Amino acid sequence: MRDIASNIGPVQAVAPQVLSAANTSAAIDLLGFNSAALVINTGAIVSAGDFTAKLQESDTTTAGDFTDVAAAHLVGTFPASxxxxxxxxxxxxxxxxxxxxxxxxxxxxxxAAGAVIVKGNPADAPVS
Known part of the structure; x- marks a missing residue:
């Protein structure tokens, strides 16, 4: 099968916008999916903007329970900036x-940046 769209669940984490401060997305539920990827799309940077990105994880939606994802649980690395x-x-x-x-x-x-979590390998496909 060549169709990937029926097997992924994209979720907007950060709406495309101009960020002038730190941004933390809402919790994204991975229930029903066995994999995920973060895709960040950037545009213009003003005044030598230096922004970094990371992914955090938790068993709950409580903000204080989130911790940075260990490098061993990432495929690929985030750039230094x-x-x-x-x-x-x-x-x-x-x-x-x-x-x-x-x-x-x-x-x-x-x-200018936006971010999407792409959930993959669904337990139940096709994904609507």
Missing amino acids: LAADSVVKVGYIGHKRYVRTVITKNGGTSI
Whole structure:
């Protein structure tokens, strides 16, 4: 089968926007899926903006329960700083039910960015 759309569940983590401060997404539920990937799409950076990204995980939706995903549970790595007009893809192979994205401003003014969690390997397909 060549159709990937019936086997993924994309969820918008960060709506495309100009970020001038740190951004933490809502918790994204991975229930019913056996894999996930984070895709970040960037646009312009203003005043040498320095932004980093990471993925956090938790068994609950409580904000204080989220911790950074260990490198051993990631497929790929996050860049030291997000670049303008680029796409970053990092897979998640951890076992927690919830994930969320964190984009942190370390300097500069702003970055245009958006993020999507792509849930894959559904327990029940096709995915609507």
